[in-house]
Amino acid sequence: AVLKAALAEATAPPYGPPKAFPSQLPGTPEQQKAMEKFASVKGPAPDVPAPPSYTNLGRNLMQLPEADRALIVNEWTKIEGLMADMLQTRGVFMTNAPAACLAHMNEFCRASCELRALTSAYCGLMIGVTNPETTAETRAFTDCYDSNILTKVLKAKEKADQQFSEIQSAALTGIASSADETSKQKLADKAQAQFLALSTELAQRQFACRVLHDEICKASLRKEMDSVMASHAGMMRTIDEQGFVHREEERKASDAPPTALQMVTASLKREDVIFTYLKKVWSRAIEEHDEGKRLISMEWGEFYAAIDEMAQELTKWGEAHIAERLSTKTLENQALKHRLYMLERSVAQYEAAKAGEQTSMARRIDVAVKDQCYSLLFKIDSLERKLLSSKKELIEMERTVRERLKIEFEDLVKDLGTQLTMVKSQFKEYRESLQQDMKSNLHDIRKEALMKMVKSGSAPIELKRMTLKMAHTEDTIEDLTIENSELKRALLKVRTMNNVKDLSIRMSYDKRLKAMQTGQLETSKELYNDKAETQKKMEMLTSRLDDTNSLLAAAESERDRLRKELELANRNKQTLLTWKVAKTQLLSELEARVKKYEKWSHIDVDKLQLELERKDSELRALQSQDPEELARHRSMMDSNARKEVEKLRRMLSNEQKLKLEAFSKLEAMRADLRWEEHWEGADDQQALASHWKKRFSESSALLSKTAEENHRLIEAMEGAGVEVPRDIREAHSAAAASPAGTAAAPPPVPAPPR
Known part of the structure; x- marks a missing residue:
């Protein structure tokens, strides 16, 4: 269904x-x-x-x-x-x-x-x-x-x-x-x-x-x-069409025959009225002469009749003129009203279009600004990443350039040192040779002076002999000096050659040492990388091994539990079979009784009879008891019942708390498994390390809380005179003697591999 x-x-x-x-x-x-x-x-x-x-x-x-x-x-x-x-x-x-x-x-x-x-x-x-x-x-x-x-x-x-x-x-x-x-x-x-x-x-x-x-x-x-x-x-x-109807009426009115008012207006003019009045007055008047003056006389009745006729004609002309002006103003007013209406309608249309355009423009601007903001944020993010990578590359390039310049300038300094040594040796040799030449020249000059003294005839013989002896001695000294200078020059050359040789050997050994250090550094880097990867693999394999062991232990415990449940089910099945065989006869008897008492099939008469007998016996026992003792017994039963109910409620609340804690732990374990699967797939060691660090902190806090509760429980047991087991007391004293800071310290977080 x-x-x-x-x-x-x-x-x-x-x-x-x-x-x-x-x-x-x-x-x-x-x-x-x-x-x-x-x-x-x-x-x-x-x-x-x-x-x-x-x-x-x-x-x-x-x-x-x-x-x-x-x-x-x-x-x-x-x-x-x-x-x-x-x-x-x-x-x-x-x-x-x-x-x-x-x-x-x-x-x-x-x-x-x-x-x-x-x-x-x-x-x-x-x-x-x-x-x-x-x-x-x-x-x-x-x-x-x-x-x-x-x-x-x-x-x-x-x-x-x-x-x-x-x-x-x-x-x-x-x-x-x-x-x-x-x-x-x-x-x-x-x-x-x-x-x-x-x-x-x-x-x-x-x-x-x-x-x-x-x-x-x-x-x-x-x-x-x-x-x-x-x-x-x-x-x-x-x-x-309704607004332009007056123009249609004007066209129809222009085509229609003229009205009486139009005819009067067309046939009557103010000048004609005055001229008619004057003609009538001139025809009715009489010319007279009085003492040289020319006069016009007329009867009063005729004069008033002419005046009345002129006034009537002027009144008709004025009314016709006013009616014509009124109709003209009315038409002009209608035309102006229609023009005003058209202008107002166009203004309203323009304002509506303007409001719509403003709303649309604001919406488009808002959308464009938001899109531009998002694109700028993405661009800023990418540029920041590029900038950071460029900074790292710049630092690495600076280090490489410095090393190259250092090597190049060290070689140049060594070459310059070699050249300086050669120049110094040449300078010393030149100075020694110059001194020797000056000494030789002085010796020659002195020898010539002595020989002149010897050759001169005015000097005594003894003085000549001493002068000659002195000249021979100076020649010997000069020869020894020349030989000494030659030996010094040779020694200086040997020292210079030795220094140059030492510098060249040192440079070659420095190059070999730098090459060996570079190779050793590369080997160390590879070794450290291999070591980090090996440690990472070992940690991963260790964690997987622990997970496998825990799963294996859980599977074994589940297998033992299922085996016990199977054995219990088999025993229950055997018991049920035995009970069924034993109760078959009783079942047949009960079926016979049900058939016998078919009209009371929905009522258990035996149970009702037993209940009635039990209640009668309780009633007789209660009637035979003292009322005070009965009330005391009833209050005691009520108090016991209340205590039992409170106890059951406490047990129920504890069971509910335990159930909620178990469910929360189960959900936490499931979440941890899901996170581990996610991190294994994503290979995010930093997030994994932070997660386990957080879990370690929570476990440490829970362990500290449990230790405090155990401490309070042991103190309460000792205060109540209850003997605490020896192993528990020793474990508690060892835990209290250990430093508190070591338990809460998190394990070192392995650095992510480069």
Whole structure:
């Protein structure tokens, strides 16, 4: 029954066919309430019509052409594949979780039905095809959906994937700035939410439903606006015709015959009235002469009659003139009113267009600014990463250049030192040779002076002999000096050659030493890298070995528990078989009694009789007791009952607390396993180290709390006179003697490999 209800609910649409477009966006509180109402009942909603019968559906399918049937089969296969992928992604199958599988299938079918209904409504608004019947209509239907809706969904998914990949790459590099950390976190949350909102097929269908709803609203509003604008244009034409009616009346009035007023106005003029009056006065007057004066006389009655006639004619002329001016002013007033109306209408149209343009411009500017801000944030992030990498490269380049310059200048300094040594030796040799030459010249000059003294005849013989002896002695000294200088020069050359040889040997040995140090450094780097990788692999293998051992121990304990349960079940089965064999005769007797007392089959008479006898005995015992003792016994029973109830409540609360703690620990273990799987896949050693550091801190705090509780419990037991076991006391004293700081120190976090 549940399966039939679920299938009927899956095939039924969430609401009937839309008349124009849905009034609420999918995901609004009204839509969520409706979906909760549909999800709470078993079977289709009461306001949803019954689906058509499968017989008619098969007949209709058989009547279709081969191409249409192939298209329908392909669509059905595609939907089945998408549903299977969705179930496999969520890890739900019919074998392990049928209820959850049916719920997910219902959700997928609801989204598909809603997408189909919205697509039909949208295509009906855009191309006038709601339910395609021919191949051309189906192709137009599909092209309309693909070009207008599916393109937007794919672009949104591509943009969300790109932003999420950029955020993920930035998070993996670990580059962050404290100035814009909050904005980057918000941007990362938004990108992750957009990526999750378009990651699965069901989420994409829901997003397509939202896009369809927006497009349907826009198309419907556009259609309504077109109809309103058409009606407005018709009304404006009517108003314009009514506003220009006075010109039509003027044209008709110009074509119509003149009225009496127009005839009077046309035939009567003020000058003619005055001229007629003067002519009448002149015809009725009499010319007379009185004492040389020329006079005109006239009777008073005729004069007043002429005056009255002139006044009447002038009054008619004035009335006609005023009526003509009034009609002219009226026409001018109507023309000015119409012009004012047209100007006001144009101003209102301009203001409405201006307000619309301002709103649209503000919206476009806002969207452009937000997009530009997001793009700038992404660019800033990428530039910061590039800047940091450039700084690292610059530092490395500076170090390399310094080493090269140091090596080059050391060689140059050594060459200059060698040249300086050679120059110094040459300078010393030149100085010694110059001194020797000067001494030789002085000796020659002195020898010549002595020889002149010897050759002179005025000097005594003894003086000549001493002078000659002195000259021979000086020659000997000079020879020894020359020989000494030659030996010094040779010694200086030997020393110079030895120094040059030492410098060359030192340079060669320095080069060899630097080459050996460079090779040793490279070997050390490789060794350290291999050591770090080996330690990492050893730690990973150790953790996996620990996990495997724990899983093996859990499996062994589970196996022992299942074995014990199997043995207990076998024993219970044997006991039940024995009890069944033993109670077969009693069962037959009871069946006979039931048949005998068939009318009391729903009442256990024996039990009622035993209960009645027990209550009678209790009543007699209570009646025989003292009232005070009875009241005391009753109060004692009540107090015992209350104590028992309180004890049971405490036990129940403790059991509930233990159950909640067990569930929380189980959830924490599951979360840890999920995080470990995630970190093993992501290879994020820093996050793993921080997670285990946090877990170590929590475990250390829990251990400290437990140690304090044990300490208080031991003190309470000693205060109450209860003997504490020796091993517990020794363990407690050892724990108290150990320093408190060593327990809370976290283990060293291994550095991530370079």
